[in-house]
Structure formats: structure tokens, C-alpha cells
Amino acid sequence: MPQLNSVYRHREFQDLLTLSGYERAGGWNGLKATLEMTPDDALYAFHRSGLRGRGGAGFPMGRKASFLPVDSGRPTYVVCNADESEPGTFKDREILDKNPFQLIEGVAIASYGVGCERAYIYVRGEYGHQWDVLERAIAECRAAGRLGPDAFGPGAPFDITLYRGAGAYICGEETALLESLEGKRGQPRLKPPYPAVAGLYDCPTLINNVETLAALPPIMHRGADWYSAIGPEKSPGTKIFSVSGHVLKPGNYEIVMGETTLRDLIFDLAGGLRDGREFKACWPGGSSVPVLTAEHLDTPLDYESLASAGSFLGSGGCIVMDDSGCIVRASWRLAHFYRHESCGKCTPCREGTGWLEKILGRIVHGDGRLEDLAMLESLFGRISGRTLCALADGAVAPVQSALELFRDDFERVIEQGGSPVPEPMGVINA
Amino acid sequence: MTAHEISEFLAPIRHEFPDQRSLILPALRFAQEEQGWLPQGAMAAVAEATGYSQAYVESVASFYDRLYTEPVGRRVISVCTTLSCMLRGSDELLAHVAANIGTNGEGTSADGMFTLQRAECLGACDRAPCLQVDSNDQQGPLTHDAADAIIGALRADGAPTRYDR
Ligand SMILES: Cc1cc2nc3c(=O)[nH]c(=O)nc-3n(C[C@H](O)[C@H](O)[C@H](O)COP(=O)(O)O)c2cc1C
Ligand code: SF4
Ligand code: FES
Numbered sequence: 001m002p003q004l005n006s007v008y009r010h011r012e013f014q015d016l017l018t019l020s021g022y023e024r025a026g027g028w029n030g031l032k033a034t035l036e037m038t039p040d041d042a043l044y045a046f047h048r049s050g051l052r053g054r055g056g057a058g059f060p061m062g063r064k065a066s067f068l069p070v071d072s073g074r075p076t077y078v079v080c081n082a083d084e085s086e087p088g089t090f091k092d093r094e095i096l097d098k099n100p101f102q103l104i105e106g107v108a109i110a111s112y113g114v115g116c117e118r119a120y121i122y123v124r125g126e127y128g129h130q131w132d133v134l135e136r137a138i139a140e141c142r143a144a145g146r147l148g149p150d151a152f153g154p155g156a157p158f159d160i161t162l163y164r165g166a167g168a169y170i171c172g173e174e175t176a177l178l179e180s181l182e183g184k185r186g187q188p189r190l191k192p193p194y195p196a197v198a199g200l201y202d203c204p205t206l207i208n209n210v211e212t213l214a215a216l217p218p219i220m221h222r223g224a225d226w227y228s229a230i231g232p233e234k235s236p237g238t239k240i241f242s243v244s245g246h247v248l249k250p251g252n253y254e255i256v257m258g259e260t261t262l263r264d265l266i267f268d269l270a271g272g273l274r275d276g277r278e279f280k281a282c283w284p285g286g287s288s289v290p291v292l293t294a295e296h297l298d299t300p301l302d303y304e305s306l307a308s309a310g311s312f313l314g315s316g317g318c319i320v321m322d323d324s325g326c327i328v329r330a331s332w333r334l335a336h337f338y339r340h341e342s343c344g345k346c347t348p349c350r351e352g353t354g355w356l357e358k359i360l361g362r363i364v365h366g367d368g369r370l371e372d373l374a375m376l377e378s379l380f381g382r383i384s385g386r387t388l389c390a391l392a393d394g395a396v397a398p399v400q401s402a403l404e405l406f407r408d409d410f411e412r413v414i415e416q417g418g419s420p421v422p423e424p425m426g427v428i429n430a
Numbered sequence: 431m432t433a434h435e436i437s438e439f440l441a442p443i444r445h446e447f448p449d450q451r452s453l454i455l456p457a458l459r460f461a462q463e464e465q466g467w468l469p470q471g472a473m474a475a476v477a478e479a480t481g482y483s484q485a486y487v488e489s490v491a492s493f494y495d496r497l498y499t500e501p502v503g504r505r506v507i508s509v510c511t512t513l514s515c516m517l518r519g520s521d522e523l524l525a526h527v528a529a530n531i532g533t534n535g536e537g538t539s540a541d542g543m544f545t546l547q548r549a550e551c552l553g554a555c556d557r558a559p560c561l562q563v564d565s566n567d568q569q570g571p572l573t574h575d576a577a578d579a580i581i582g583a584l585r586a587d588g589a590p591t592r593y594d595r
Contacts, residue, residue, distance in 0.1 A: 075448070087512045087551040118446065125459075125496045126508075126552055128565030128594050161446040164459060167496030169550060183451035185493040201449050244514035244555035251556045287513060319514050319555070333513050337550055424519030426559075427571040 002256040003269075004230070006218045006238045007211055010098040011254075017133070019140045022101040028146070030217030034109045035152060042113035046216070048224035050236040055081055055172075055209030056286065056315045058235075058303050067196035068114050068204040077205045078111045078119040079181065079195075080213055083165055083172035085124055086286035087337060088317030091240040091252050092210035096123070096130035099214065100137035106213035107160055108151065109220055114206050117157050122177050125166040135162060169341035173389045174207045176343065187343045188389035211240055231257035235302035239313070243270035245320040246277065246425050255301060263297040266320055274425070277322040281406070285314020287334050288394025290401030291327070310401070326419045327406045331399045332360035338395030349392035352383035356399055363410065366418030373410055376403060431464045431471075433478035440479060453480050458491050466506075466593035467498035496565070496595050503538045503545035504589040507531075507581075508562045511548050514555035518571065523559045524548060526574045530581050543585065565594050 005011045015021030022028075034042050047062025068076055080103070084092040095103055107119045123131050138160055141147040151158035163181055170176045171186040178200050180186035199205020215237065219227045228236045235257045244250045249271030262284060266272065273279060279294050284301075289312040292299070299309040306313045321330060339353040359376055362368050376399065384396045403410055413419045439460045440453050447453060457480055461472040468491055477484040491497045498506075509515075509524040524535070528546055531539040538545045552568050554560045560570030561577065569580060 084553050085551060088514055088555055089551075090553045090555055093553045124553070125494070125595075126549075126562065126565055126568075129567035159446075161443070163452075164456070166455065166459065166494035168494055180455065181452060182449060183454040183490065185490055187493075242555065244558060245517045250514075250558065283513075317555070319517075321517060325517055330513055330516075333511075333516050337512055340550060421521075424522060424559075425517060426519045426522075427573050 002259050003254060004238050004256050005254050007095065007102070007214045007240060008099065008252070008254045009102060009218075016099050016101065017137075019101060019137070019144055019146070026221065027101055027217070028105060030220035031105050031108050031112070034112055034220045039113050039115055042109070042220070045220060045224040046110075046113060049219045049227040050233070051212065051215055051219060051227065052235065052237075052303065053209055054211035054215070054239065054316070056086065056288070058313060061208060061212055064196060064208075065110065065114055065206050067194070068206060069197065070115070072204050074203045075118075075201075076114050076116045077200045077203055078107060078114060078116045079174075079177065079200060079205055079207045080107050080119065080121040080210060081172060081174065081177060081207055082121050082123045082127070082130075082210045083177060084127070084210070085169040085172050086288065086315045086317055087334070088242060088244055088283060088319040089286050089315040090242045090244075091316060093127065093130055094240075094252050095210050095214050096127065096134055100134050101141070102217055103134075103210055103214045104137060104141055104147075104160060106216040108147075108158060109216045110206060110208065110213055111158055112152055114204075116206070117159070119158075119160045120163050120181060120200070121160060122163045122165060122171070122181055124171070125164055125168075131162065131164055138162065168343075169337075170343045170389075170391060173391065176389070177207070178205070185343075187345050190388060231259060232302050232304070234304055235313075239301065239316055241265055241301065241316045241318050243318045243320065245282075246273055246322040246325065247271055247320050248274065258300050258302040258305065260301050261297065262292070262299050262301060262318075265301060265318060266297070270320070273320075273322045277324060279320070280323045280325055281321045281327055281330075281402075283311075283317075283319045283398060285312045286317040287319065287337065287398055288390075289314045290397050291405065293405055324422050324425070326364075326413070326422060327402050327409050328360065328413045329364050329419045329422075331402045332357065332364045334398050335360050335395065338391065342391060342395075346387040346392065348383045348386045349395070352379055352392065353395050355379055356383075356395060360399070363414055364419045368414040368418075370411065370414055372414070373403065373407070431461045431475055433475040436461060436475055436479035450480060451482065454482060454487060454490055455494075458487070458497055462497060462595060463592045466504065466595065467500065467502050469501075498595065501538075504543055505584050506545045506547065506564055506595055508547050508549035508552065510550070510552045510554070510558070510560055510562075510568075512551040512555075514551070515558040515560060518558035520559040523561065523572060523574065523577060527561070527577055527581065530578055544581070564590070
């Protein structure tokens with residue numbers, strides 16, 4: 001069960017919260033190697049590494065970077081998505097908290113590749129502590145000349161601006177993030193045009209997740225071939241999984257893609273379940289993905305395998321529930337989340353998430369009827385695929401899959417007149 | 431907070447944004463630091479400092495959960511109740527905190543010291559059940575006793591000099 005701390009280098013080295021500590025641990029070697037290449041060669045290296053976006057969609061990072069037009073005659077921007085708000089996901093938080101310089105270096109590397117002189121890091125409003133850490137790290141980089149007028153060599157400027165959100169899950173969606181960064185309400189844009197062509201201030205923009213960008217320094221230092229040789233061909237590299245819920249050792253685990261199974265992650269790394277409890281379900285890639293059952297535990301953790309199992313790798317936020325939990329109650333709680341976070345721009349999402357919450361709520365509270373299940377089923381297709389952004393699909397996926405895989409549980413809750421509040425696990429960690 | 435103070439705060443970062451509209455959110459956050467929420471006067475000051483209408487500034491502010499357009503307590507306690515926290519006892523934690531500060535569920539305590547709110551995933555599910563005071567580091571996993579200790583310490587601290595929600 002190979003673990004490799006390539007992004008989480010703070011788990012291997014001391015003192016990564018100071019610039020000098022980061023330098024002693026080999027920091028900036030990735031940028032140094034990058035600056036010796038042409039920007040085109042840097043882009044080609046991103047591409048050859050096989051690195052895929054870690055924010056949820058898994059789109060190849062190098063390919064996305066190559067979509068930016070070179071001769072638009074306008075500035076080019078790199079935007080780092082540090083809005084981390086997907087339920088069950090807290091991997092970026094640890095990078096911001098413990099290894100901020102590696103993110104800064106990664107943002108610089110991507111920026112050199114696409115010709116960007118000012119990058120933005122959009123941090124979710126709730127991450128006040130993480131913001132402070134990052135702000136200090138950036139100030140230290142500026143004072144040392146790592147950021148500023150000569151960052152990429154004499155007369156070759158590069159700098160990073162931090163931008164703070166103010167509490168809205170939807171601002172993690174890339175075009176909503178751009179709207180927010182432009183000083184507007186954070187509502188998604190119609191795509192196309194994609195941000196690569198018309199992004200921030202209508203200019204070519206590369207948007208990547210924190211973990212994606214923080215993966216770049218070791219890739220550029222050790223070489224794209226080193227990275228692409230780790231794990232399966234289509235999903236190379238390492239991936240951080242955040243494990244939470246009914247496990248004894250909740251936390252972040254950086255694993256080699258494809259060489260660890262869901263069972264290894266939950267039962268070995270995350271400490272397994274309490275004595276006497278059986279595994280019931282897990283949402284392996286944040287809450288916006290189809291739920292999996294005990295039958296799927298031997299699935300290797302990589303994009304393709306999780307998709308063949310019927311779910312998605314998503315953000316890597318693996319929420320685990322044992323048999324003390326109720327799948328109907330869990331689905332209701334997730335429906336509440338999406339109803340609360342829907343930005344309201346599209347009717348199927350605004351109304352549909354409201355209906356999902358309402359119907360699941362009445363089943364949980366004992367007012368459900370068997371016809372409600374048919375009503376839920378008729379709703380799914382009227383919401384999914386009919387909206388501006390993927391929030392609505394993410395709202396449907398966990399509920400639809402739960403109803404498919406655990407229909408008996410839904411029927412039993414209706415027949416029994418509701419789902420009693422289970423005894424929560426509370427504070428028992430290994 | 432005056433428009434002048436906001437302008438002074440914005441001066442060193444203005445050049446970082448090709449479109450000055452981007453300054454509205456930082457200005458709103460800064461304005462909120464004084465009273466912990468955004469009264470009409472603060473909205474007007476942000477409008478003046480950024481050159482946008484007050485109506486526009488308010489339409490932006492109203493979109494974001496952590497910008498408060500109504501008065502809130504001196505401390506805002508957010509208890510996460512999303513799935514990972516629910517499985518670990520968030521609803522019980524929320525009820526316990528409410529009983530401690532004397533609110534009936536979400537709301538502001540009679541003495542104006544605390545506002546309790548239910549939050550969505552705070553990005554700290556490894557600390558479930560967890561809560562966050564203003565936008566300080568998320569705390570958990572919390573027993574009810576540990577939550578009482580946090581609230582007791584906040585009572586002893588009184589009001590912060592600067593509100594970071
Ligand atoms: C509703 C919604 C919320 C999202 N939230 C986040 C988020 O918090 N962080 C993130 O990196 N990506 C999030 N995404 C994905 C982004 O839109 C985008 O795909 C990502 O930032 C691209 O970076 P990557 O290619 O490095 O993954 C979200 C998408 C949707 C539809
Ligand atoms: S799908 Fe939902 S969240 Fe996304 S733009 Fe439409 S209403 Fe807003
Ligand atoms: S579910 Fe509570 S912090 Fe994530």
C-alpha cells in the first residue's frame with residue numbers, strides 16, 4: 001500500500017513554514033529547472049507528466065494549459081482555486097496550513113508556462129487561519145525577491161495576489177470563482193467560452209486546484225517521466241484522500257494512484273471502524289459523487305477504476321458510514337447542503353434541490369409514502385444535465401445512487417414511519 | 431468606518447487589480463472588521479471608496495454567507511452540520527452550544543455576546559464534530575465539555591478589537 005509524500009512534503013521535512021526551511025528541503029528546485037526551459041517546453045512537461053486536475057473533474061492539467069491562446073494580445077492569468085468546500089474534503093487545507101511555499105512555487109511554475117505575470121489565489125472565506133499562513137509566506141517571498149520585479153530573472157516580473165471569498169460553496173465552481181474575483185455575485189457563467197479563452201477580466205486564464213498546482217514542483221524537479229511512471233498510465237502520480245466519518249483515524253492520506261484500494265484506505269490507513277460495526281457506504285470523492293457499497297471496497301483508487309465502479313474520484317474526499325448510520329438520513333442531509341448552496345440561477349437546480357430536500361425530509365420524519373420514491377426518480381432526470389454548472393448533477397448523484405443501491409432501506413424507513421436519530425459516533429479516535 | 435479609511439486600506443492593493451470592481455469584496459471584508467457586520471453606513475462607505483453604487487455593493491454583499499447585513503453577536507459560532515460532522519454528533523453539539531448560550535437553535539444570545547449558526551462543511555471533517563469561532567482555525571473533535579470550555583474562554587475574552595468573520 002504505497003504512500004508517497006510528494007505534495008505533502010511537510011510530512012517528510014521539518015520547518016516548511018519558513019522560506020529558509022523550504023529551501024533546505026529542496027524548495028525552488030522545480031522552479032529553477034522550469035526557468036531553464038522555454039515556456040513551451042514547460043507546458044510540454046506538464047502534459048507529459050500526465051498530471052490531472054485534483055479539484056474534481058480530473059481534466060489533464062497540461063492539456064488545459066495548452067488551450068490558452070499565445071497571441072491574444074492580452075495579459076494571461078493563473079488562478080488557483082483554494083475555495084475547498086466540497087463536503088468531506090480537507091486536503092488543500094493541509095497544504096495551505098503546512099506547506100504553503102510548495103503551492104507558491106507551483107503557481108509560479110504554471111505561470112511561467114503560460115506567460116502570466118500576476119496570479120491569484122482565491123481562498124475560501126472560512127479559511128482565515130490558512131489565509132494568515134499564506135499571507136506570511138507570500139510576504140516572505142516578496143522580501144527575498146522570489147516574488148516581484150525580478151522573480152523569473154532580471155526584468156522578468158511575477159507576483160501573486162491573495163483573494164478572500166466570503167462563504168459560498170458555489171464560488172469553487174471555476175466561472176463562479178472568476179465572477180467573485182471580479183467583484184460580483186458568485187454565479188456561474190455560461191460555457192463556452194471556457195476560462196482558457198475568456199476567463200478573468202475576459203483574458204486567457206488557467207484555473208487549477210491547490211493540489212494540482214502544488215504537485216508541479218516535484219514534477220519539474222524530478223522530471224515529467226518520473227511522475228508519469230508512478231501509478232497507472234491514465235491516472236499517474238499521487239493523490240491525497242481526505243477520509244472522514246465513521247473511521248477511527250480520520251485524516252489526509254497521500255497515496256500512489258492505482259496501487260491502493262478503497263479497503264486499504266479505509267481499513268488500514270484510516271484505522272477502520274469501531275469494534276462490532278460493519279461497513280455500510282462511502283462517498284469516495286466528496287459528496288457530489290455516487291455512493292459505493294461494501295461490494296466496491298476492492299476498487300483501486302484511480303480515476304478509471306472508481307468510474308468503472310460507478311462513482312468518481314472527484315476531490316478525493318472519502319466520507320465513510322458504518323451500519324449505525326442511516327442512508328436515507330445521510331441523503332437528506334446532503335440534499336440540504338445542495339439546496340442551501342444552489343446559487344438560484346437555473347430553475348431545475350433551484351427548485352429541484354428544494355424538492356429533493358423536502359421529499360427526503362418527509363421520509364426521514366415519518367411522513368413519507370412509497371409514491372415518494374417514484375417522485376424522487378422522476379426528479380433526477382429533470383435536474384441532471386439541465387443546468388449551467390455541475391452543482392445540480394452533484395446534488396442528484398448521491399441521492400440517485402443511494403436509492404438504486406439501498407432501495408430496501410428507503411422502503412423500510414417509509415414503512416417504519418421514519419428514521420430514528422442514530423447514536424452518533426462522537427469523539428472516539430484511535 | 432469611513433470611506434477614507436477604506437480607501438487607505440485599498441491603496442496598496444489597487445494596482446493588483448486591472449478592474450477596480452475586484453476591490454469591492456476586500457473592501458466589504460475590511461469594513462466588516464469594525465463592527466462585525468455591515469450597517470448601511472459601511473455599505474455607503476464601501477460604495478464611495480470603490481466608486482460603485484451602494485445598491486450594487488449591497489447586491490454583492492447579500493450573496494455571501496459570511497458578510498452580515500444584519501447585526502450579529504460579538505462572536506459568531508459556526509457549528510458544521512454537514513454529513514461527516516453529522517455522523518460524529520454535530521446536531522447534538524449544535525443543541526448543546528445553543529443550550530449553553532441560551533438560544534433556541536440558531537440565533538443571537540440575549541446579551542449580544544454570541545450568534546450561533548449552522549454551517550456547511552468547514553473543510554475540517556477530520557476534526558468532526560467541529561465548530562469555528564468567527565474565521566479562526568476550526569476546532570475539534572469536540573466533546574460537549576470541550577465546547578463549554580471554548581465558550582467560557584470567549585466569555586472571559588469579551589469583544590475582539592477586530593472582527594474577522
Ligand atoms: C459546484 C462546484 C464546486 C466546486 N468546488 C471546487 C472547489 O472547492 N475547489 C476546486 O479546486 N474545484 C472545485 N470545483 C471544480 C472547478 O470548477 C474546476 O474544475 C477546478 O478548479 C479546476 O482545477 P483542476 O483542473 O486543477 O481540478 C467545483 C465545481 C463545481 C461544479
Ligand atoms: S446549477 Fe445550480 S448552482 Fe449551478 S448555476 Fe445553476 S442554479 Fe447555480
Ligand atoms: S462535514 Fe463538517 S467540516 Fe466537513
